[in-house]
Amino acid sequence: MTRFTLLPDPRFAALGAHLAERINDAANALTPDNFPDVLDPLMRRILVDAFTTAATELRKSSQLNREQGEARRHVTALAPRAISRERAV
Numbered sequence: 001m002t003r004f005t006l007l008p009d010p011r012f013a014a015l016g017a018h019l020a021e022r023i024n025d026a027a028n029a030l031t032p033d034n035f036p037d038v039l040d041p042l043m044r045r046i047l048v049d050a051f052t053t054a055a056t057e058l059r060k061s062s063q064l065n066r067e068q069g070e071a072r073r074h075v076t077a078l079a080p081r082a083i084s085r086e087r088a089v
Contacts, residue, residue, distance in 0.1 A: 039047065
């Protein structure tokens with residue numbers, strides 16, 4: 001049984017320059033207009049789901065930051081009164 005590996009295969013060493021050129025050509029040909037053509041339906045759905053999840057998490061984080069900022073303002077506003085009451089006791 002042969003173990004699966006992603007290490008370079010010496011049989012492809014001679015093709016390295018051609019492969020690099022082909023990958024570079026493909027990357028240079030990629031544009032926003034033809035990008036959807038690169039993805040099959042499953043890949044497209046996974047990408048949309050990932051962006052949707054990221055956007056949701058960003059909104060949650062922004063909301064949490066706003067709420068924490070409001071809480072800090074309230075505590076800051078109340079702190080002098082609480083300190084003066086403590087001193088009066």
